Amino acid sequence: DENQDEIFRHVGLKAVNDCLDGFNCSIFAYGxxxxxxxxxxxxxxxxxxxxxxxxxxxxxxxxxxxSNDTFFEIR
Structure with a gap:
């Protein structure tokens, strides 16, 4: 069994990085x-x-x- 940190490193971090690179991402749990x-x-x-x-x-x-010229928007 993987713990929460391992799951984030293997699944979540990739999704975060892909989003930051401009891709639409989702994580789906099925079972x-x-x-x-x-x-x-x-x-x-x-x-x-x-x-x-x-x-x-x-x-x-x-x-x-x-920085002074950086803007982030979360929707």
């Missing part, structure tokens, strides 16, 4: 009831899932590149 889809996507306070980790990666990227 039987009770197999951990919601946990993987949303996680918990102690073990954040893909949504929290991807959002953090976007904001980290934006904060690293902020």
């Amino acid at each position: 039987m009831t009770g197999t951990g889809k919601t946990y993987t996507i949303f996680g918990t306070k102690d073990y954040p899932g893909l949504v929290s980790r991807c959002c953090k990666a976007f904001f980290d990227y934006a904060m690293q590149r902020l």
Whole structure:
């Protein structure tokens, strides 16, 4: 079993980087009831899932590149 960090590194980070390169991206969880889809996507306070980790990666990227002539818009 992969933990939340490993899943983000293998799946989420690629989606974030592709989005930052201008591609439209989505992550889809599919499987039987009770197999951990919601946990993987949303996680918990102690073990954040893909949504929290991807959002953090976007904001980290934006904060690293902020300057007076930089504009970021999130829709």
